[in-house]
Amino acid sequence: MAEENVPSKDHWLSIGEIAHRSGVAASALRFYEDQGLIDSRRTAGNQRQYQRSTLRRIAFVQAAQRVGLALAEIREALGSLPEDRTPTRSDWSRLSKGWRTRLDERITELERLRDDLDGCIGCGCLSLQRCNLYNKSDRLAERGPGARILNVGIPGE
Amino acid sequence: MAEENVPSKDHWLSIGEIAHRSGVAASALRFYEDQGLIDSRRTAGNQRQYQRSTLRRIAFVQAAQRVGLALAEIREALGSLPEDRTPTRSDWSRLSKGWRTRLDERITELERLRDDLDGCIGCGCLSLQRCNLYNKSDRLAERGPGARILNVGIPGE
DNA sequence: ACCGCAGTTCAAGTGAGCTTGAGTTCTTGG
DNA sequence: CCAAGAACTCAAGCTCACTTGAACTGCGGT
Numbered sequence: 001m002a003e004e005n006v007p008s009k010d011h012w013l014s015i016g017e018i019a020h021r022s023g024v025a026a027s028a029l030r031f032y033e034d035q036g037l038i039d040s041r042r043t044a045g046n047q048r049q050y051q052r053s054t055l056r057r058i059a060f061v062q063a064a065q066r067v068g069l070a071l072a073e074i075r076e077a078l079g080s081l082p083e084d085r086t087p088t089r090s091d092w093s094r095l096s097k098g099w100r101t102r103l104d105e106r107i108t109e110l111e112r113l114r115d116d117l118d119g120c121i122g123c124g125c126l127s128l129q130r131c132n133l134y135n136k137s138d139r140l141a142e143r144g145p146g147a148r149i150l151n152v153g154i155p156g157e
Numbered sequence: 158m159a160e161e162n163v164p165s166k167d168h169w170l171s172i173g174e175i176a177h178r179s180g181v182a183a184s185a186l187r188f189y190e191d192q193g194l195i196d197s198r199r200t201a202g203n204q205r206q207y208q209r210s211t212l213r214r215i216a217f218v219q220a221a222q223r224v225g226l227a228l229a230e231i232r233e234a235l236g237s238l239p240e241d242r243t244p245t246r247s248d249w250s251r252l253s254k255g256w257r258t259r260l261d262e263r264i265t266e267l268e269r270l271r272d273d274l275d276g277c278i279g280c281g282c283l284s285l286q287r288c289n290l291y292n293k294s295d296r297l298a299e300r301g302p303g304a305r306i307l308n309v310g311i312p313g314e
Numbered sequence: 315a316c317c318g319c320a321g322t323t324c325a326a327g328t329g330a331g332c333t334t335g336a337g338t339t340c341t342t343g344g
Numbered sequence: 345c346c347a348a349g350a351a352c353t354c355a356a357g358c359t360c361a362c363t364t365g366a367a368c369t370g371c372g373g374t
Contacts, residue, residue: 016350026351027333035331045340047351066270071331096274103271107264113223114260117253173320183321184363192361202370204321228361 012041012049022058029058036075037061067099068106169198169206179215186215193232194218224256225263 019026032038033048038057040048057078064074077095176183189195190205195214197205214235221231234252 014351025333028331030352031332043340045351046353047340065331067274100271100274103267103274107267107271110260110264110267114257114264117224117257117260171320182363185361187322188362200370202321203323204370222361 011052013052013054015040015048015050018050018054018058022055022062024058024062032058032061032071035071037071037078064099067102069099069102168209170209170211172197172205172207175207175211175215179212179219181215181219189215189218189228192228194228194235221256224259226256226259 013021015026015029018024019029022029024032029038030048033040038050038054038061040050040054043049060078060081061071061074064077065071069077077098080095081091170178172183172186175181176186179186181189186195187205190197195207195211195218197207197211200206217235217238218228218231221234222228226234234255237252238248
């Protein structure tokens with residue numbers, strides 16, 4: 001099996017194929033390209049062609065979104081990855097450790113909120129003076145992509 | 158100290174005071190009113206006046222936002238609470254249990270993501286076939302190199 | 315009376331992440 | 345060769361939770 005069927009060479013995918021395989025709408029793919037997250041070459045007739053590695057890049061983007069990164073941050077992260085080859089273990093390790101930290105923070109915050117909530121279920125307070133939920137006005141913005149992630153469903157299929 | 162400033166009776170607050178005390182911008186308060194989250198009465202000169210309980214309502218809104226509810230959902234939740242009195246323990250219990258469930262779900266999701274990530278840090282994979290983080294929507298990628306090639310002979314690369 | 319800040323309304327803008335629509339061009343099967 | 349369908353561009357629209365701006369009016373102090 002030393003001789004595989006050498007597929008990687010010049011196997012380009014159309015936007016429709018990429019869209020179908022990745023589950024990301026073609027419009028989103030064009031948008032991603034606009035945003036510098038992925039790239040493509042064009043056919044003589046100006047249609048986009050993608051390398052297979054683009055699927056991996058897109059999967060990366062989706063994973064990063066689930067972690068809660070904004071596209072701008074993802075672009076930055078991608079900037080530190082190789083264009084065409086599979087990232088090395090250390091590439092990945094560096095990035096994923098940052099993600100891990102993000103996730104830990106978000107989880108910790110939500111757990112704290114949950115605990116406060118439990119306290120409130122017990123005390124039934126809703127008192128402005130005493131309630132943990134109320135008084136922690138440390139406005140930790142959970143407001144960005146966080147809540148939206150749940151809404152970003154699969155388009156139409 | 159018994160006769161500090163005679164409190165509860167008809168002590169109305171201006172939008173500026175509410176904004177200052179709650180930390181919510183006046184524009185946001187008007188917006189909340191628009192959205193039916195809070196209400197106010199008006200002075201002869203058409204300026205808003207709020208009851209003190211409005212501060213509690215606003216705090217409630219903020220807590221609910223931290224839990225991840227959208228304003229529309231918060232409005233609904235508020236609809237089931239009394240307008241003027243402090244909510245009872247059972248009012249609160251009912252709502253907060255729903256919140257608790259939401260939080261639990263979100264926490265669980267993030268934990269799963271974190272665990273997948275940990276697996277990936279270990280394997281350094283970023284492999285479309287094997288990675289838990291990636292494999293969500295890649296079902297169709299299984300159809301390998303047999304796929305049709307849209308080849309418009311562009312040389313090189 | 316007058317200043318100036320606080321408040322009012324309504325419309326439009328913001329930004330993130332896309333989608334939708336219009337009008338045009340490419341590619342492919344029959 | 346032609347019709348159908350896939351892709352192209354560019355602009356505009358959408359959701360959410362607000363903010364900003366313009367043009368006024370109200371209110372308190374001197």
